[in-house]
Amino acid sequence: MIGMSVAWRAAAVGHRVQLVDAEPxxxxxxxxxxxxxxxxxxxxxxxxxxxxxxxxxxxxPAFADELGRASGLPSGLRREGTLVVGVDSADRAELDSLVDxxxxxxxxxxxxxxxxxxxxxxxxxxxxxxxxxxxxxLAVDNRLxxxxxxxxxxxxxxxxxxxxxxxxxxxxxxLEDSTVDCDVVVIAAxxxxxxxxxxxxxxxxxxxxxxxxxxxxxTALPPPSRTIRGPVRGRQTYLVPRDDGGLVLGxxxxxxxxxxxxxxxxxxxxxxxxERLLPGIAEYKLVEAAAGLRPSTDDNLPxxxxxxxxxxxxxxxxxxxFLLAPVTGEAVLALLHGEEPAxxxxxxxxxxxxxQ
Amino acid sequence: MIGMSVAWRAAAVGHRVQLVDAEPxxxxxxxxxxxxxxxxxxxxxxxxxxxxxxxxxxxxPAFADELGRASGLPSGLRREGTLVVGVDSADRAELDSLVDxxxxxxxxxxxxxxxxxxxxxxxxxxxxxxxxxxxxxLAVDNRLxxxxxxxxxxxxxxxxxxxxxxxxxxxxxxLEDSTVDCDVVVIAAxxxxxxxxxxxxxxxxxxxxxxxxxxxxxTALPPPSRTIRGPVRGRQTYLVPRDDGGLVLGxxxxxxxxxxxxxxxxxxxxxxxxERLLPGIAEYKLVEAAAGLRPSTDDNLPxxxxxxxxxxxxxxxxxxxFLLAPVTGEAVLALLHGEEPAxxxxxxxxxxxxxQ
Numbered sequence: 001m002i003g004m005s006v007a008w009r010a011a012a013v014g015h016r017v018q019l020v021d022a023e024p025x026x027x028x029x030x031x032x033x034x035x036x037x038x039x040x041x042x043x044x045x046x047x048x049x050x051x052x053x054x055x056x057x058x059x060x061p062a063f064a065d066e067l068g069r070a071s072g073l074p075s076g077l078r079r080e081g082t083l084v085v086g087v088d089s090a091d092r093a094e095l096d097s098l099v100d101x102x103x104x105x106x107x108x109x110x111x112x113x114x115x116x117x118x119x120x121x122x123x124x125x126x127x128x129x130x131x132x133x134x135x136x137x138l139a140v141d142n143r144l145x146x147x148x149x150x151x152x153x154x155x156x157x158x159x160x161x162x163x164x165x166x167x168x169x170x171x172x173x174x175l176e177d178s179t180v181d182c183d184v185v186v187i188a189a190x191x192x193x194x195x196x197x198x199x200x201x202x203x204x205x206x207x208x209x210x211x212x213x214x215x216x217x218x219t220a221l222p223p224p225s226r227t228i229r230g231p232v233r234g235r236q237t238y239l240v241p242r243d244d245g246g247l248v249l250g251x252x253x254x255x256x257x258x259x260x261x262x263x264x265x266x267x268x269x270x271x272x273x274x275e276r277l278l279p280g281i282a283e284y285k286l287v288e289a290a291a292g293l294r295p296s297t298d299d300n301l302p303x304x305x306x307x308x309x310x311x312x313x314x315x316x317x318x319x320x321x322f323l324l325a326p327v328t329g330e331a332v333l334a335l336l337h338g339e340e341p342a343x344x345x346x347x348x349x350x351x352x353x354x355x356q
Numbered sequence: 357m358i359g360m361s362v363a364w365r366a367a368a369v370g371h372r373v374q375l376v377d378a379e380p381x382x383x384x385x386x387x388x389x390x391x392x393x394x395x396x397x398x399x400x401x402x403x404x405x406x407x408x409x410x411x412x413x414x415x416x417p418a419f420a421d422e423l424g425r426a427s428g429l430p431s432g433l434r435r436e437g438t439l440v441v442g443v444d445s446a447d448r449a450e451l452d453s454l455v456d457x458x459x460x461x462x463x464x465x466x467x468x469x470x471x472x473x474x475x476x477x478x479x480x481x482x483x484x485x486x487x488x489x490x491x492x493x494l495a496v497d498n499r500l501x502x503x504x505x506x507x508x509x510x511x512x513x514x515x516x517x518x519x520x521x522x523x524x525x526x527x528x529x530x531l532e533d534s535t536v537d538c539d540v541v542v543i544a545a546x547x548x549x550x551x552x553x554x555x556x557x558x559x560x561x562x563x564x565x566x567x568x569x570x571x572x573x574x575t576a577l578p579p580p581s582r583t584i585r586g587p588v589r590g591r592q593t594y595l596v597p598r599d600d601g602g603l604v605l606g607x608x609x610x611x612x613x614x615x616x617x618x619x620x621x622x623x624x625x626x627x628x629x630x631e632r633l634l635p636g637i638a639e640y641k642l643v644e645a646a647a648g649l650r651p652s653t654d655d656n657l658p659x660x661x662x663x664x665x666x667x668x669x670x671x672x673x674x675x676x677x678f679l680l681a682p683v684t685g686e687a688v689l690a691l692l693h694g695e696e697p698a699x700x701x702x703x704x705x706x707x708x709x710x711x712q
Contacts, residue, residue, distance in 0.1 A: 214620060264570060265638030268627045271620055282621030286645055 001029035001142070001321045002328055003188035004149040006314050009329035010186075010336065011156035012070070018180055019153065020161045020173050025146040027190045029321055031211055031292030033240040033250040034145070036060055036323045037137035039109060040082045040229045044101050048347035049301055053320060055344040056327035060138065063326040071151035076144030078227075078243070081135035084109075085117055085230040087127045087276050094231045095132055109134050121224040125279040128230075139227045139240045140322050165189060168196045170310030186312045186332060191258070191293040193315040199307040199350055204316050206258055206293035209251040210266040212274075213288040216245045220283035223247040232273040239274055247284065249274045262289045294318050304331050304341075305349035312336070313350055357385035357498070357677040358684055359544035360505040362670050365685035366542075366692065367512035368426070374536055375509065376517045376529050381502040383546045385677055387567055387648030389596040389606040390501070392416055392679045393493035395465060396438045396585045400457050404703035405657055409676060411700040412683035416494065419682040423501070426508035432500030434583075434599070438493035440465075441473055441586040443483045443632050450587045451488055465490055477580040481635040484586075495583045495596045496678050521545060524552045526666030542668045542688060547614070547649040549671040555663045555706055560672050562614055562649035565607040566622040568630075569644040572601045576639035579603040588629040595630055603640065605630045618645045650674050660687050660697075661705035668692070669706055 004024060011017040035041065038053025064075035086092045095111075102109055110133040117131040118124055154160070163175045168187055173180040187193050187200065194204040216222050223246075228239040240248045252266045267289055274281055296318040297303065303316040312335055314328050327342065334341040360380060367373040391397070394409025420431035442448045451467075458465055466489040473487040474480055510516070519531045524543055529536040543549050543556065550560040572578050579602075584595040596604045608622045623645055630637055652674040653659065659672040668691055670684050683698065690697040 212620075217617065217619070261573065261641040263573070263638065264568075264627055264631075264640045264642050267623065267642055268631070268638065271624045271627075275620075275624070282619065282624065284620045285617040286620050286623055289642055289645070 001032070001146065001149070001325050002314055002317055004146065004153055005325040005329045006186055006188055006332045007158045008070070008149055008153040008156055009333055011153060011158045013333060015336070017157070018159045018161050018182065020163060020165050020175070020180055022162055022164045024150065024160065028209075028292035028294055029142060029146055031209065031290045032142040032322060033211060033238055033248045034076070034140040034142040034322050035082070035137070035227055035229070035238060035240055036139055037082050037134065037227065037229060038323060039102065039107060039134045040084045040132075040137045040227075041319070042098065042102060046300060047105065048344070049320075050105070052301070052327060052344045052348065053323050055342060056324045057136070057138070059326035059330065064140070067145070067148050067152055070155055071148040073148040073151055074144050075148050076141030078139045078141070078241070080225045080227070080241075081133070082137035082139070082227040082229055083117060083121060083131050083133060083224075085124065085128045085131035085228060085277060087129055087230065087232055090234065091231040092130055095130065099132060121226060121228065123221045123224050123278055123280055124228070125277060127276045137227070141242050142322060145322065165196055168311060170308060184310055184312060184336060186314050187307070188314045190315065191295045193295060193313070197307055197311060197313070200303065200313065200315070203297060203303065203353065204295045205255065207296040207318070208254040208256055208259055208291055208293055210262050210270065210289065210291045211248055211250040212267065212270050212286060213290070214247045214249060214281060214284040215287050216247065217283055217285055221280035224278065228277055230277055232276050235269065235273055237270075237273040237277065239278060246287070247281070249281075258293065260291045260293060262291050266291075301348045302328065303348060303350050304328060304345050305351065306335065307350055357388070357502065357505070357681050358670055358673055360502065360509055361681040361685045362542055362544055362688045363514045364426070364505055364509040364512055365689055367509060367514045369689060371692070373513070374515045374517050374538065376519060376521050376531070376536055378518055378520045380506065380516065384565075384648035384650055385498060385502055387565065387646045388498040388678060389567060389594055389604045390432070390496040390498040390678050391438075391493075391583060391585070391594060391596055392495055393438050393490065393583065393585060394679060395458065395463060395490045396440045396488075396493045396583075397675070398454065398458060402656060403461065404700070405676075406461070408657070408683060408700045408704065409679050411698060412680045413492070413494070415682035415686065420496070423504050423508055426511060427504040429504040429507055430500050431504050432497030434495045434497070434597070436581045436583070436597075437489070437491035438495070438583040438585055439473065439477060439487050439489060439580075441480065441484045441487035441584060441633060443485055443586065443588055446590065447587040448486055451486065455488060477582060477584065479577045479580055479634055479636055480584070481633060483632045493583070497598050498678060501678065521552055524667060526664060540666055540668060540692060542670050543663070544670045546671065547651045549651060549669070553663055553667060553669070556659065556669065556671070559653060559659065559709065560651045561611070563652040563674070564610040564612055564615055564647055564649055566618050566626065566645065566647045567604055567606040568623065568626050568642060569646070570603045570605060570637060570640040571643050572603065573639055573641055577636035580634065584633055586633055588632050591625065591629055593626075593629040593633065595634060602643070603637070614649065616647045616649060618647050622647075657704045658684070659704060659706050660684060660701050661707065662691065663706055
């Protein structure tokens with residue numbers, strides 16, 4: 001998502017862009033749920049990530065509109081908002097903490113009783129004991145967005161190079177048997193980014209996530225209209241509806257290296273947690289089970305900035321590749337043009353690690 | 357499985373055979389677990405099915421050997437035997453009933469304590485409270501057997517007609533746009549058999565079954581070597597190992613018409629039941645979730661016999677398509693040649709419904 005977004009934005013303002021990827025859109029982005037939910041996913045200590053996410057979310061409606069126009073395809077943006085819910089007293093305490101934390105940061109969200117939650121989303125089960133309404137937190141159909149981005153990038157003149165980068169240096173991307181020359185390299189290779197440049201080495205680790213794609217059967221209650229996010233017995237769970245009656249259940253988190261196999265235990269946990277929120281999914285069709293690798297950093301912030309002259313990083317977006325795509329595109333353009341990027345970007349500069 | 361077996365056996369003895377199927381091996385056989393377990397699956401009141409199953413099981417080793425020779429491919433037969441286990445006191449009572457029932461029929465099986473069960477299969481979990489050893493009940497890798505059958509049938513001269521039958525009459529199979537003429541039609545069309553001939557109308561109903569295909573990961577305990585069959589809190593569950601570290605979990609049973617969608621609730625139940633027997637599967641890879649339709653009759657016996665002159669039925673095998681393939685092949689050959697089929701076959705004759 002990040003690589004194609006940057007490629008499209010750069011090509012759209014007149015740069016000549018070559019996108020080096022053997023299988024574009026086959027990585028974590030293809031597996032993602034597509035939450036655009038900086039408030040619902042806020043976490044104490046991650047204020048810079050919250051600000052970066054909010055800055056990007058503000059850009060999303062215009063980004064989606066332009067993407068739709070440029071591609072002639074749906075952008076996949078859904079504007080129905082997000083509900084954060086909880087099922088037991090520990091979960092409710094976590095919701096209270098989130099409300100207090102957001103209030104201290106000047107963000108107010110609406111606390112709902114279980115009755116109010118079910119009035120908004122009648123398919124939620126009796127286990128749901130209360131929630132928060134976050135109408136500004138949105139979601140995007142990841143596969144629609146990727147398809148639109150690819151079309152928009154192609155229309156803007158992006159040249160797709162079907163190969164994998166082995167290493168990057170100023171002015172060149174080295175492939176298996178050849179080299180792509182260029183003025184500036186932008187590294188946006190997800191979990192593979194760490195292998196491409198010494199500054200990123202050991203800075204980007206894979207965090208595995210399994211998700212399930214479901215679809216409501218005619219015998220089942222339809223999915224909720226809002227994204228449902230919740231701690232369920234301590235495990236973060238989300239249910240992201242799609243326009244076609246689809247529902248994405250996510251996501252497990254494991255630190256197990258480069259492993260993209262779906263485990264039985266992961267599927268079991270996803271179903272159990274989601275069923276507490278939405279009992280009707282027992283009657284849904286299981287369409288797909290998949291796993292992806294989030295490119296994660298120690299502080300959960302992405303890496304956005306110059307690694308050395310001629311080499312830019314736009315990677316390490318952890319769980320936020322879709323949310324942060326618009327702000328990342330803007331930041332890369334600013335950096336390419338020698339301008340100051342938005343203030344929210346500064347925290348993501350690789351200089352935070354010292355030594356650059 | 358039945359159609360290809362019959363086609364191979366008939367071609368192997370010199371008949372000219374045309375196999376009419378748009379997608380051979382794409383139905384219930386492709387989804388099956390492949391248990392060959394008449395004793396482990398015996399049920400009071402189904403003595404004729406037990407005898408038919410035992411007769412076919414006796415033929416399986418020679419059938420598999422010949423299939424391997426004729427195809428040059430593995431037949432998929434596994435000879436490690438079957439364990440029937442139970443997890444709670446109701447399950448144990450069910451095992452006791454099965455032992456008593458089999459003893460009354462003159463079949464003795466060995467009752468095992470939980471310790472003896474775990475000595476045979478150390479990967480079974482602490483919930484398993486006892487079992488029965490049935491070394492003579494075997495299993496077959498359904499997909500290996502289907503691939504071998506296809507090759508053997510082709511080598512024997514079977515002509516594969518890639519079309520679906522619409523209706524059958526003496527001497528002819530009617531397709532969408534044409535007709536296949538022949539001396540004898542053998543109906544072996546699984547759940548679609550009922551639509552092909554008036555005698556079968558409303559006699560064959562689809563019973564949906566969902567299964568999961570797993571594979572042991574390097575971090576997980578290897579699968580059991582025997583087939584594990586068990587009532588788990590009243591639900592019949594089986595775990596059938598494959599030679600490649602694979603394990604098939606089956607199977608749900610629903611009567612919901614022609615529905616082959618895998619449901620979230622089905623997957624949840626299969627995992628929950630199997631995990632009670634084999635806790636290590638949480639670390640297994642989920643390779644595939646699939647559903648098939650068993651062609652079932654009211655008495656669970658297949659339909660093996662003449663429907664009218666020129667039209668034979670070899671269908672309605674319910675859960676026993678693989679187990680009953682050898683005896684079905686023999687029976688069809690006997691009927692084609694005007695000979696008396698084995699006595700066990702008589703109960704499956706369509707004349708049991710009267711009126712033929």
